Amino acid sequence: AQSVTQLDSQVPVFEEAPVELRCNYSSSVSVYLFWYVQYPNQGLQLLLKYLSGSTLVESINGFEAEFNKSQTSFHLRKPSVHISDTAEYFCAVSERGSYIPTFGRGTSLIVHP
């Protein structure tokens, strides 16, 4: 069975600093990988996803994540964060052929001015 571990429950950073939110998963089969973001008082929305091909995927607002098969990781990074990036970030994994993703517990990114 698959599982997802987000190692940090909370990550405080200052504005314009770089950030990395870590995600590791375990699965015995090929997977699809997702990062969802939940802004305060809003529903989750897809930030980016890896399906196949290039292991580096990017979002429209400057985030990127790299699929590392050997380390079973899909860490999320941004070189310079904004106050508006303050949100809860969820990593999710779907095994190929499955219809139910597994979500991590979430990482709260808190950007300070």
Added chain:
Amino acid sequence: GAGVSQSPSNKVTEKGKDVELRCDPISGHTALYWYRQSLGQGLEFLIYFQGNSAPDKSGLPSDRFSAERTGGSVSTLTIQRTQQEDSAVYLCASSFSVGQGYDEQFFGPGTRLTVL
């Protein structure tokens, strides 16, 4: 078009009462999911509907929980004899999915349930 909507946005109930939570998915989305989000926890899968197929109820925590989806669209999650541990945010999501696992899920804003 409209996104996924859920109602009510907040529900406060007394222990032992029944509650119904409603989800309106995006039109044309065949897959519908219910999740529970508790403080400090991730999203806990509850139930999955795909078209006219029998739902996957494997995530329902007890027989007090049930859900239905009428006409392949609106879904209702019912919790009978609510307990304090049922307090959480209940999220609904839909996707244009045929069960391949790679489709983006579109989430509603959630219903915050508080059981006193």
